[in-house]
Amino acid sequence: MVATEDMRVLREYVTAPSSGSQQQAESTVVLHVTHSNLKLQMMELRFDLHTSVKGLKEKLSTHCGTSPPAMVLQLLDSSGQGPVALQDDYRQLGYYSPYDGQTLHIMDLDPHSFSAHGWLEDTSKVEKFVMSDEAYSQRENTYKKYKEQKQKEDPDWTAEKELCQRRGVPYVKPEAKKTAGEDDFAGEAELLEVGQRCGCTPAGRRGTIRYIGKVDGLPGGFWVGVEYDEPLGKNDGSVKGKRYFQCSSNYGSFVRPDKVEMGDFPAIDELDDLDEI
Incomplete structure (x- = not known):
């Protein structure tokens, strides 16, 4: 009987609900x-x-x-x-x-x-240790010296390349970032006309072409200034204080010509989507 009672108490202890992973x-x-x-x-x-x-x-x-x-x-x-x-x-x-x-x-x-x-929460109060470039260059086994040695052995060495080699996976060298040229998108820009309706990808925004040309303050090449039908833009037709066309705030935007399609893009009438009653 005693053994049975002990088993019951043990079972209740083990199966009792607990707020944590262990009994408190x-x-x-x-x-x-x-x-x-x-x-x-x-x-x-x-x-x-x-x-x-x-x-x-x-x-x-x-x-x-x-x-x-x-x-x-x-x-x-x-x-x-x-x-x-x-x-x-x-x-x-x-x-x-x-x-x-x-x-x-x-x-x-x-x-x-x-x-x-x-003092225990504001790290700006803690004086930071700063090592001079000269002192750092005299230290052995630094990343800088390791990198210099690796680049002597392989001028194209990068940390990413070495990690790929260690993992046994192919290393694909990233393409050099292309700098936009002054004539970029000139061909696409010639197909467009100021004053025409357009649609812009990928968001499908509709509007009217108000400007075609280059824009100071943006990467080189041609841009299209669009006045959207809705306040989905980023400006009012000006960039860094220079005006290229006039529109209300947040209705204007400059996009690359290859993202603009000219054609029959009527303004969206929300009432068209309503069922007749």
């Missing part, structure tokens, strides 16, 4: 930890209810940089109200009846604390 011990509690000098909530920490307040402070000091003598601990409920001060260093945490989800707030009374004035 009855003598522990999970608390949200906040700090008077830190903007963000630190973390959720699990504490043993038998730990003294002094031991609690020593554990927390490793997380926040506040020395235990400078700490004042408070327990807050879920709404942040009703602070209970943990005043007695020799009382156990369980004496204050904390429960899962409560907030344990750390007040740091040390004006010279590591956590004061943002």
